[in-house]
Amino acid sequence: MSEKPLILVTNDDGVLAPGIRFLIDVMKEIGEVVVVAPSSPQSAMGHAITINSTLSLEKLNIDKDLKAEYSCSGTPVDCVKIALSEILDRKPDLCVSGINHGSNSSINVIYSGTMSAAVEAGIEGIPAIGFSLLDFSWNAKFEHTKTYIKQITTEVLKNGLPKGVVLNVNLPKEEIKGIKICRQAKASWQESFDKRTSPHGKEYYWLSGEFVNQDAGEDTDEWALKHNYASIVPVQFDLTAYHAIQQLNDWEL
């Protein structure tokens, strides 16, 4: 690649989140950057898209060194779709999403707006990476992740990614010992709804819950992160459970 690679940056915490501003700074050292990110926080939006209402774009000038920067009123997946269709004049060489404030390891990949944006780019044939930091705080520290993000990004640009695969990268909160290629740990959320009563007497609920890792494997993202490694899970969007097809063919259907 003689020219600088064209990199689309998005996230789910919103265009002003410190995580995406840090990621933009790192990507500026690697390529030409276009940002299209949600105008407001869109955490846990999964692969939602906006079909029953309209979308708007706002041109921003937060960082003068970017090729273009927009906020979009929609979800992270909307941002990728509108960037590819209405903003970019060619397919980007890479899409990066994040850095998410908070983990997207294990089953969280499925709820994550950050990862859904990366998956959407992957569906469009664009190499894509979602980055998440194990720190929910708005004031989270990102500096220690820089060399790892640059290294992973450079390898993806150099090697490409297997067809139908995007990367889910989770980064420890502080010291990072290295990188492990992992599988998604088997885990789920143990829900607990916090039931309250409004001043007008109407009951309502806050969704809350506790993450439960049911997986003792040492090849999982949860294991890697617990031992201070950055985890990379290759993620696919062909959801077919191929191993189950034969079994279902034996049914009386």
Add this chain to the structure above:
Amino acid sequence: MSEKPLILVTNDDGVLAPGIRFLIDVMKEIGEVVVVAPSSPQSAMGHAITINSTLSLEKLNIDKDLKAEYSCSGTPVDCVKIALSEILDRKPDLCVSGINHGSNSSINVIYSGTMSAAVEAGIEGIPAIGFSLLDFSWNAKFEHTKTYIKQITTEVLKNGLPKGVVLNVNLPKEEIKGIKICRQAKASWQESFDKRTSPHGKEYYWLSGEFVNQDAGEDTDEWALKHNYASIVPVQFDLTAYHAIQQLNDWEL
């Protein structure tokens, strides 16, 4: 199973949609039914959950023959979570979602609120099936799907489902020739945004697009549906691309 199975019914088109009312009627012939479905349409919400605002439940009495029926202000996945945590007194034997007004074949599984509800039940270890009809119309005809839905549901109750797998069932609009166990066709949406100007001079967009099937395989859901078969794709929520792990381990990381 000596007692009647306990069946949780949900959807993404909302609790009043003809598709879920039809599915409820079929399930009443098989088991004891609890309905928890969105109070308003939630199509294309993917695996979104509500964490930045509150949820409310409303007890309904549309159908006197049900064990319980509620609408929930949230997404399809919220409905499953709140049903399991706040409404049901034991884990249901089955969760069915739909019948969706419109196809959820191929890559649409990823955007679909109908299928995300089934996946959420699957994560919780509950056998789950999403049903979708290839007709977007509110006045769609469902009667011809009944024997197929009963047959598939009965087989799932009899055999269970492989661990970590839920079923994505799509049903032809009219005549059904039989059932095929399929893989998810490789396809994507070719976006086209319809750009308009509001009466106040502000530009906005409607997301639109055309479905493009890039897959000529005869073992796909698209092939089956095109040839008037109902398609069943076993869907998994471990998104790890296992085949890519070795390749990534060869990188300089």
